[in-house]
Amino acid sequence: MSTSRKYLIAGNWKMNLNSAEGAELASQVVSMFGQQTDVSVCVCPTFTTLEAVSKVVNESNVQLGAQNMHYEASGAYTGEISAEMLRHLYCNFVILGHSERRQYFGETDETVNKKTLAALEANLKPIVCIGETLEEREAGKVSEVIKTQTEGALSGVTAAQAENLVIAYEPVWAIGTGKTATPEMAEEVHAEIRCLLAGLFDEDTAEKVRILYGGSMKPGNAAELLAQKNIDGGLIGGASLKANDFGGIVEAAVELSK
């Protein structure tokens, strides 16, 4: 990596693992990377597993993230969770606007924006997910989609707040499909995102924002993706559910950090 950005490898466990299973996987991650300082490592369990995992990662360098939150602080929002509730469990990160939430749960750029502002306000680092569908890629709309989603999510975010921001580029067609964007394809979009951030904020701030790649990242392809200039880490789905696979990706980032 050509800058001082530290790689972030975040495991999105999605709707998998009960609290006992999550605590077990988290213990394995802590035994491998609990003392890791060169690379940031984060696990994002379900809401019901957060507390158990929080106790396991507590006092290690493995950080905790949630997979969603509501933008209001409290109130009559049955089934929802606030940023403050996540902070209470020592979450550092929250994934926002994942394509599965956009596709199945009506998440829009507007709600992602409200959540991003609320997360930053509560000192949670949002991992804002953006990415095109296969139809959009085939129609030549990648740049347009990336611009709309980035600008939509970040409306009203200040440059000072943006230093705590993480963007995850996840081409929807690569999620859980085994199809990975080539390093060159991914880098092209990551460089575009960096330019958009420089336009929204300034170049210094844009350099500080970590831009993760997500979509079938595995130990076998992580090194070449992470070696790209503007790829600052990974948001890992399937491979984050197995300690050895997740560990292999973190190891690739550690090697590249030397």
Ligand SMILES: O=C[C@H](O)COP(=O)(O)O
């Ligand atoms: O949040 C993670 C992404 O959706 C990637 O999932 P995947 O690694 O299973 O393709």
